[in-house]
Amino acid sequence: MKKKKIIAAVIIILAAVISNIFLAFNIHDRISMYISIFLCLLIDALGIYCLRNIETIFRVPLDIYRSRDMFWDLAKNDFQAKFVGSIFGVFWAFVNPIITLLLYWFVFQVGLRSGNVGDYPFILFLMSGLIPWFYVQEALNGGASSLMEYSYLVKKMVFNVGILPVLKVVSALFVHVFFLAFLLLVACVYGIGIDLYTVQIFYYIFASAFLILGLSYFSAASTAFFKDMTQIINILLVIGTWLTPIMWNAEATLSPALLVAFKINPFFYIIDGFRDAILYKRWFWDKPVWTAYFWIVAIAIYIGGVKFFNRLKVHFSDVL
Template sequence: MLKDLFSIFKDIFTNKKLLMQFSYNDFRSRYASSTLGIFWAFVNPVVTVLTYWFVFDVGLKSGLTDGKYPFICYLLTGIVPWFYFSDVLGSATNVFREYSYLVKKVVFNIRILPTSKLISNFYMHIFFMIIAFLVTILNGYYPTLQTLQIIYYAFCMMMFLTGLTWITAAIQPFFPDINQFIGIIMQTLMWGTPVLWSINTFPPVVQMVLKANPLFYVIQGYRNAFFSEGWFWQHPALSIYFWVWTIVLLLVGSVVFKRLKPHFSDVL
């Protein structure tokens, strides 16, 4: 397992220039065929944020958070990493079918394809993080040294997604219905992750169950970084739990990818 894992990371590092160029081209081509181009990349997330804000804060005044922060700040700092997770998982799962013409070329190293989706979606992620920073600053929450932890949590998200998408992308050519399963799971996961609500509104027993979701660590970490609420090493149990999950996904993903890769061209 370790040999397979190191082999994939070695290929990614060796082809880093090609990977960066490919991810940039992927980002550009995604909206090249539409009249308004990249404008559409901003519309859906912005409309989603405004809808949640209006419904839950203005309309229902639901009190999903503990009232410590303005709801729009709380929402943005949680939904920005969620958008990145959702976009990468959806696009990277389909990457081998999307680029089937490259999969059939012996000379092209297809190991970089899932990673290219992580990077191409990261461009938009940076933009929305800037928006989140502007909104939080306008509400009086200024960056501190602890805010730099966003770099760490972004790395956590990318590593977690790397292992997960190696599995889903490798399975998708043989089982296209995996996209439907992911869609259903994402709907459930959205409400089981602290994107719209604060974990402090639940009893301790329920909090323990909710923290079993590995995404809790990353999304709550983003929020803590935005609001400068402590350092990640102050939560050693959660950190160890998350990295155990991530390492397992990376190991399993590298093996699954290696076993299924020789058969991609037969089914695509």
């Protein structure tokens, strides 16, 4: 165990050092220098916090690794169980997102005649924002209700309840990967080919899953005691659909100051990142400030979520 902690500490220190160097090489003026210094201080503080919470950070991946066979069986069964008893089975997992996508395209492109997204087809702009958001919605809703749905497992003393939010985040990936492949196919049809920039999709999939996982630990533990939390999350997701630039072009619509305010939302980074990888052909390191900001927020949420979950889990079997 001591050896694992040393390796984990080395990884954290290297990540902090690389992040500081990454920001230092992207200073262009006095303002960017002040912002970079501030972010470097935050990264260093977060690094110290991570070192003090090494067990919290690596407990989840270690638990999944130890029970990896059972975990993958549960993930596959979780995906299939949603459609047990229906005639068309998993077909329904794809129908609702496709209908929603077509409705939004019709309303904004045909009905309202909007969609000023530059040189790119509006349908591609819409898909590259809406498909990642579908994953956010499904994974967050699933994570929030994971303990309630698997309450019979929570009450078993030998079962590690900490893998249940991860289970929902991974289960939602099955449909997400299919739609991303479909998005790339449509992009190829429109003449926007697959290249090295497209590889960043894997980075943004991991980034979105990591952020959602941290939020899921918070919401799952809260829902166990406060059942209305699932309804609150649904309302927040509806608000997020419009505050996150999924169906409109933020850079072409908002003033610079207002754009910064919208970018504070970490899901902005995710949606914009998928468009960078597929449409705009930009690397994630071309926006160092927002990349550093996203990971500071995501890691802080993850550590806080896991600690919150672990503090309350001794009471889960009593309230479910």
